[in-house]
Amino acid sequence: MELRIFTEPQQGATYDDLLAVARRAEETGFAAFFRSDHYLKMGSVSGEPGPTDAWTTLAGLARDTRSIRLGTLMTAATFRLPGPLAITVAQVDQMSGGRVELGIGTGWYAEEHTAYGIPFPALAERFDRLEEQLAVITGLWETPPGGTFDFAGRHYPVSGSPALPKPVQTPRPPILLGGMGPKRTPRLAARYADEFNLPFASVEDSAAQFARVGAACADLGRDPATMTWSNALVLCCGRDDAEVARRAAAIGREPDELRVNGLAGTPAEIVDKIGRYAETGSQRIYLQVLDLADLDHLDLVAAEVLPKV
Template identity: 65%
Template sequence: MRLRVFTEPQQGASYETLLRVAKAAEDLDFDAFYRSDHYLAMGGDGLPGPTDAWITLAGLARETSRIRLGTLMTAATFRLPGPLAIQVAQVDAMSGGRVELGLGSGWFEQEHTAYGIPFPKEKFSRLEEQLEIITGLWSTPVGEKFGYDGTHYTLRDSPALPKPAQSTVPLLIGGHGKVRTPALAARFADEFNIPFASLEDTRRQFARVRAAAGEAGRPDGDIVMSNALVACVGKDDAETARRAAAIGRDVAELKEHGLAGSPAEVVDKIGRYGQAGSSRIYLQILDLSDLDHLQLISEQVRTQLP
């Protein structure tokens, strides 16, 4: 089981804050540092204001050395597929081949309105075309051209450059959709992520993805399965309660819907997600000033996992 740090900078974080967290995650032997892709806080004032996901990752690519870097999830509504393919390939090269791309359809209409970003009705079909274009651009041999005729996007005589440093940038697709989401994952995903799901919902969704992958001719186990869950761990009840209060959440609710409580409690619950098929957990860390939280999780949770 791999543990990854997942941040929500739209709630209020500068690049310097994210850099401190990413470096701490690397020093503490977490597997990856991920961030969301949002431009508007969901509650609170969001000060000092949003940071861009791929500009952030470009900076971190040069200031870290081992940890993998990615998004849960880049919003397809924010970017055109050609420029996004260039951005991700460039950041991958800047990192020495440590980038992963989580790509989703985009869903938060209010942030689009706040920053003048179109919010189309046909988001899922746009996402599908973006995945086709990005993978097509990256897989086109050097010296050949790439073209695409879609409903939403058309490319002509693209040199399909630059290429990522990795032979394949891992693609993450996720969500709770019962039909179209598993089918899309079966076509494109190296990893499928279900966010903030119960154990039972996790089992059901993983089964749907495996079934869709089998129908697409992919071998069993070809897609990595993962969860994203809020984390609130304390060495004792008082510390857990303090950390829950700092993020405005109730301990009982966090224990039911996330990973909360003592290290032993959290190790046990992660083990149950492992039994459900998950091999990576993205720990949603909401208080980015509390680096002691990361240290506790690394030393007393991460080291206890198989």
């Protein structure tokens, strides 16, 4: 099982806060540093000093880290046009030496759209737009050098694009899709995704949705074994119950609730629960770290969990 670090900077973080976490994750052996793509805080926190842009952050981290992979869970398709997004991600891939991954979704948080003047269509249209975005982004990246790209889309028509710049990774950076949608989500994942991710899903729900996506792969003639399967779960690890309780309180959660809905408890408890996700076919866990100042949390998991999974 591969372990990755996942942060939620809209809850209140500077670039320097994120850099400290990314560097500690890199130093202690985690495989990747990912961040959310949100412009508005959630819940009762202040959100100060305010949001940071996901791809601006990743561009900085591309230069300020050396080996850790970098990406988004998930970039909102409502935030950016597909052509400029393809350019941005390709450039950050170049800046990082080929370490970038693009997680992308429909966008779901209506309030952040109204807070910053971003159009927020109905869900069916957001799925239509996401499907066209995936076609445009992958088409631009995969167009052979010297060629041009055209796409007769309803929302994002493209004509005569030079399809530049090219990312370092070939044929393109990995694309992550995810979610519990029963129909369109599996079909889009089967067609476009290198990795399918489930955020905050139970073991049982994960197994069921992985099966739906696997069936969608088979319907398209794709071997489901070519998909990477992953989960994202909130992390709250402690050497004993007191330390678990302290870390839970720091993020406004209850230890018992986190033991059910996240990865919480002693290292042994967390290793055991990761094993249950592994039985569903999950190959990666994104550890949602909410207290970015608690770097000792990463040290503990790196020392006591990472070597055992």
